[in-house]
Amino acid sequence: MKDLKHLLYFENLLQSAHNELITQAQNEGKICVAYVCENTPEPLMNLGNAFGVRLFAPQTGSMDIATYYMTSLLCETSRALLERAIEGGFNFADCIIAPDGCTMMNRAVENMELLKTMGQGKSKFFHQYMEIPLKGDENGVQLAVLQCTNHILNPLHEAYGIDISDASIRKSVEEHNKVCRLIRAIGDYRKGDKPRITGYEFHVLTLATYVAPKYLLIDKLEETLRELKTRKPDGKGYRARVMVVGSEGDDGGFIKLIEDTGAFVCADRFCFGSLPGRDPIELNDDEDALTQVCRAYTYRSQCPRMMNMEKVYGRKEYVSDIAKEYGADGIIYEQIKFCDPWAYERMLGSVMLRDDYGYPVLSVDRPYNISSSIGQMRTRVQAFVESIEIKKLRGGEK
Amino acid sequence: MPVLKKLLLKLLAIGISLFAVTFIVYFFNLDMKLTSAIEPFLLKHYDNMPRNAHL
Amino acid sequence: METIVGKERVGEKELGVLFDGGKVRKRREWRGLKDTLYDYARWLYIMSILAKFIAKPRNIKAMFRYRWMANYLATPHMVDKFTMGLRDEALRIVHTSMDFVVYDVASTLDNIFKGDRRTGNDTEFSKRCVLTDENAMTAFMMGFPNVKAILREVPCMFVANLLTQYSSTHYLDVAQQFGLAGDVCPMPEAEAGVSIDDDFAVLGCCAVQVNTTCDGSLMGNGLIAKRLEREYGIPTFQLVAPMRHREPDVQKYAAEDMKKAIAFVEEHTGQKWDWNYYFDSARRVNDATRKRMAWLEINSTPYPQFVGAPFSLYNDTNYMGNCGRSKLFPPVDAKILKYAEKGYREKKMMAREYRHRAIIWGVQPQYCIDMLNWMVHCWGIVPLTDMLSMINTRMIAEDDTPENREQAYYDMAWLNENMIMRNRTHGGYKVLVDELWEFCDKMGADMVIMWEHMSCKALTGMHGQFEEQARERGIHLVWVCHDLCDPRVFTRQAIRNQLNDYMRTVMREEPLDPSIEILPDENAW
Secondary structure (H helix, E strand, C coil), X not given: CCCCCCHHHHXXXXXXXXXXXXXXXXXXXXXXXXXXXXXXXXXXXXCCCEEEEECCCCCCCCCHHHHHHHCCCCCHHHHHHHHHHXXXXXXXXXXXXXXXXXXXXXXXXXXXXXXXXXXXXXXXXXXEEECCCCCCCHHHXXXXXXXXXXXXHXXXXXXXXXXXXXXXXXXXXXXXXXXXXXXXXXXXXXXXXXXXCCHHHHHHHHHHHHHCCHHHCHXXXXXXXXXXXXXXXXXXXXXXXXXXXXXXXCCHHHHHHHHHCCEXXXXXXXXXXXXXXXXXXXXCCCCCHHHHHHHHHHHHCXXXXXXXXXXXXXXXXXXXXXXXXXXXXXXXXXXXXXXXXXXXXXXXXXXXXXXXXXXXXXXXXXXXXXXXXXXXXXXXXXXXXXXXXXXXXXXXXX | CHHHHHHHXXXXXXXXXXXXXXXXXXXXXXXXXXHHHHHHHHHHHHHHCCCCCCC | CCCEECCCCCCXXXXXXXXXXXXXXXXXXXXXXXXXXXXXXXXXXXXXXXXXXXXXHHHHHHHHHCHHHHHHHHHHXXXXXXXXXXXXXXXXXXXXXXXXXXXXXXXXXXXXXXXXXXXXXXXXXXXXXXXXCCCCCCHHHCCCCCCEEECCHHHHHHHXXXXXXXXXXXXXXXXXXXXXXXXXXXXXXXXHHHHHCCCCCCCCCEEEEECCCCHHHHHHHHHHHHHHHHCCCCCEEEECCCCCCCCHHHHHHHHHHHHHHHHHHHHHHCCCCCHHHHHHHHHHHHHHHHHHHHHHHHHCCCCCCCCHHHHHHHHHHHHHHHCCCCCCHHHXXXXXXXXXXXXXHCCCCCCCEEXXXXXXXXXXXXXXXXXXHHHHHHHCEEEEEEHHHCCCCCCCCCCCCHHHHHHHHHHHHHHHHCCCCHHHHCCCHHHHHHHHXXXXXXXXCCEEEEEXXXXXXXXXXXHHHHHHHHHHHCCEEEEEEECCCCCCCCCHHHXXXXXHHHHHHCCCCXXXXXXXXXXXXXXXX
């Protein structure tokens, strides 16, 4: 297929956590709100003069110093982020908001605070730790409202004078939805036998919307969408369609590796992915915007820490629904090494998707930076793709 | 009276014997030596049991 | 710290004579006539508990059905571990507390098998049973006099590993065979393995699970609940314990969910919440808190009395498993306090020298928890308290008034959030790191024995901070790594060697009792 005009631009943005759009936005006088978890409502960090970016650590090599502070058995994402913070790589942020979602990420941010890795020369810099719901219910929604008020809205207003009114939230949601609709529309081109965008290309675009100011990406996303309308697909240039499910997916190299084996990543149900992370939030006038945003995040969250059984079963149902919608032949359940929540979710999910829903499943754990384990992962994925092909040739049912 | 005395002596003898036996078991750890010898048979039994193992 | 010198121990001078590398000890300890006869009498009492237990055919059936039951063959052996080298009040304190724990666990097992579908199958009894997590406060049961809280995971996993070191390895292997990664905490991993292997007793009308202690427990619950619900038709409720438990703005969330948990139990058991019973339980919780604080006060003096694993395990059983519901605990608490006060007055010591005073921090390895007792005799290090015993010190409302009835939900939620161990490993670095140094100051500790449970991400995530801050404060921080209930990763001697190496190389000391510096217990229970 013809190269997407802006793909290289987006790829370059992802080479550094402190990308040029963050610099541009801050030069315009905007406040950078750093966050570390998908359970933190993004629209609340894009209010008024603020913009939210999710921290990630591209090109991570050694994590020796972070490993000293956190030992080698904590998840590599948390250590990579701490390592980057210690190196000064996140000093661009004006504040950081961390939910006590998973223990390891919480410890990473606590170490960042104690080691004073961020906020040098920024007298208004703050760390905020918030509670997030453990269940998808109305009690959880009320908690989320209170926590967002106390740990996102009020601190932003008090430190930086950010407008946290209902109108401001509604405006932010509308802008957020614009990006979501663009991403989802682009993502729809993964459906069908002849997709017009590869899983890797889509991942690059989606990832950019997490790690760069969204408002500065809209033009290029719109142009990309227009481009896709007339892009000629390669024909069925893949051997199997796979859906990737799992923990942090901020390394395009992993998606690329999968597609290099001949698979096509048709759907992305992982942290930093579009499902459900780029579902628009539809607001009504019956209730305040904050509550509606919190309700959306509470009920649609696919994070494994949501523990009521409706959520436990619901996450597998969701994976199956998405797999059907995007025509997946198989599912790859992946987790970052040493992630506790996804260790269990991967086990239960892969067994249930196989036994109860009839999907071929590959279950893998991987390092934060896939380049340290390319050979092993390629072998696993290749074997999986071949098994799907053989199954199809034998006329096997899903 | 002699009957009672005989009975008491008998009870005393039984008591002392019980004490001696149990104290020997206690002091030389014979109870744990016995149960530790039983354990392997139990473990083998568990290994041979059919299991409905699934998530 | 100035060494405190006491009297020479009566009876065995070198405890190493008891070990011969076998599964069990060569013999029991000679403690002098008085204490040997006392220990013998307590052994008879333990035997009577076991005899009463095996007299019931359903319990024999259970022995042959459940793999983890084999560990209970080692019950007296466990008590011997915790009483090693002890005399006088220290011996009596350990027996009072641990013998009662044995009794309590035996009662738990008896109840489990009474209702278990595969053994006793008493369906009427089972209808009044609610399954609860082993790592959860049973505060939500404080107002149900006619409902039994069944902590069915405790005998399978936690207690079993106190008894024999290899109790969990089969279940860990099962969980890993089914695809669970091996780096997760072995406690919920073993529980998951028991569930997968279908080795849990099946009883109860419903189950309440809590996300304590940690991410692993939270996640393992889902797996266990799936089997309970879909295979055995036992509905489950997941009760929240917010992570940031010190923050005021999470308490309403927790209290509201506590109300729902209680409503869930009412619905499924058909029993109504009883406020009289609740406030009675609350008074007992407060009493237990006061007693624990008194023990800690004594431990802050030069003559600590109620220390080590029994202190931790007894607090665990009373505070968490019982949570004020049983009337049997207060007299035991009072008896222990009486012994502790007497021991303190008479300046009784557990070893002939106290060279160091240590706070034991971190998560304890279940199969090596008797190391604390070993530490006293081998190196003269007195464990003043441990992280698991540094729990709630707040009194809860105990008078029945309309305001207190609403406060009660907040109190129960508070207890739930401040579950043993979890109240430190979660809730921010202040409760885990900063408060440790405060306890060191308050209790006059010159040393911290840091149990580094390698799979406990909450704790190891602060490794560097502990290291640096201990150095700043001039506190000897001894890292003792382990993998909780999996002795294949760190054997007992490997665990002890970490302390041995520190004492020899850093402290330049010789052991008080060299015969136990290296113990041949790789094959022991």
